[in-house]
Amino acid sequence: EIVLTQSPGTLSSSPGERATLSCRTSQTVGSSYLVWYQQKPGQAPRLLIYAASSRATGIPDRFSGSGSGTDYTLTINRLEPEDFAVYYCQQYASSPYTFGQGTRLDIK
């Protein structure tokens, strides 16, 4: 099983700042199979980024993803109030299709 470790567990930032979230996989998954989701309280997750760096339909360009091998990053530029949420990475390279434990992005 591929284990995904996200850091930090909680990130406190202010609107307008840049947030950088990390996801490390226990094995190489290939950037084609690394996905990021956003989840707000009481809501289902929403697809943000697939293939490590491709934005899903309707996702603002302040969200960007990068990385390869075992290290991946989600960057959110110019934080908006609606960006404060929990972010999960997931690998789709091999079953079981594991998720990271999540990074909570809080308003400072």
Added chain:
Amino acid sequence: EEKVVESGGGLVQPGGSLKLSCEASGFIFSGYGMNWVRQAPGKGLEWVSFISSAGVDTDYAESVKGRFTISRDNAKNSLYLQMNSLTVEDSAVYYCVRKGMTPSPYYYHYFYMDVWGKGTMVAVSS
């Protein structure tokens, strides 16, 4: 609008059974693989099961293998999850999720989970 709606959750005693349903609309259901993903209260996301578009291939997390069965009825645009021998550790919100795909510049596709329902709550307690 592409949409999936789950139903069938509820309170069940340990050792009991429950069948979840998911109805899809707004897209060609038979063209997509589907997943169940769950989230225990205050916890992260856990992939539970997958079924291919035609229902031929299925896959399960180790934690549910042998107890849960995923199935689908493409004529009814519906996905199901039969859950048996439930334990308190199965208590969670269960999401029905579409497996999306996009062709890559190469010979394979990119995969992701792109259409999520609002979820249905399963509580296992005596």
